[in-house]
Amino acid sequence: MMHKLTEYQRSFAEENHNLVKDFLYYNQLNMAEYYDVVAMGYLEAVQAYDENSRARQYEFQTIASRKMCDCLFKYWRYNSRLKRRVCLISLDGTIYEDSSFTLAETIEAKNATCEDLVFQRMMIEEVMVHMTEKEKTVVQMRAAGFTGREIGTACGVTASGVYGRLYRMRKRLKRLLSVQESEAYAYT
Incomplete structure (x- = not known):
């Protein structure tokens, strides 16, 4: 669970920030559209790497890449659900403005x-x-x-x-x- 970054975590995140840009570039993702999504995964990785001793047995780049992929997948899954593209209509409403049929x-x-x-x-x-x-x-x-x-x-x-x-x-x-x-x- 995300919480406010400590001073150490903030400086560590700033030092390795290029991983976010590299991830977006490597996966050919639009910076304006996906930066916020991927950045959340990156910050989760920073906290996990600092607070979890088991995570430190791997390179930070590996942890960050995995967390950014997870956030990206959750974002895509959430937005691709059918109900997100559905508009509610009434059975009593007309189909077209010029139509008299419901x-x-x-x-x-x-x-x-x-x-x-x-x-x-x-x-x-x-x-x-x-x-x-x-x-x-x-x-x-x-x-x-x-x-x-x-x-x-x-x-x-x-x-x-x-x-x-x-x-x-x-x-x-x-x-x-x-x-x-x-x-x-x-x-x-």
Whole structure:
């Protein structure tokens, strides 16, 4: 865990700073884009090398290179997750500004009859009525791939609170759907 550098660690980091530039150059990385990412790994290496006697059995360059690679990998993994590129849209919103069709109306299910699609749409709309705006947001974010912690941060609740809400919503929706299905069978 990173903490404030000691005076010795600061001077050691300044003496070996060329390793950061060499790492960026060797890996053909843009200095402006990746310097901060790689520098954090470098500073972690400085602290590990100073505070961990086992790390000193290796050359500092080896420790620094490994830590910079780790930070770079974490950065790439974090930014390449699908949810980072997803934008949330409503099923009730139109696809294009000049279109009168909603997204839900344009989604086609394989081998589904028009009657089934209408029934599914009606059930979704009826179930959505029983959700609060915050619950709708939680469901949309979860469907987009966000974790409980990320949803909690966005909505101002804890991760366990998010999972609890999802659990209670699922139970409530299952009850509603079972009632709706039993009513649908009663009419046939």
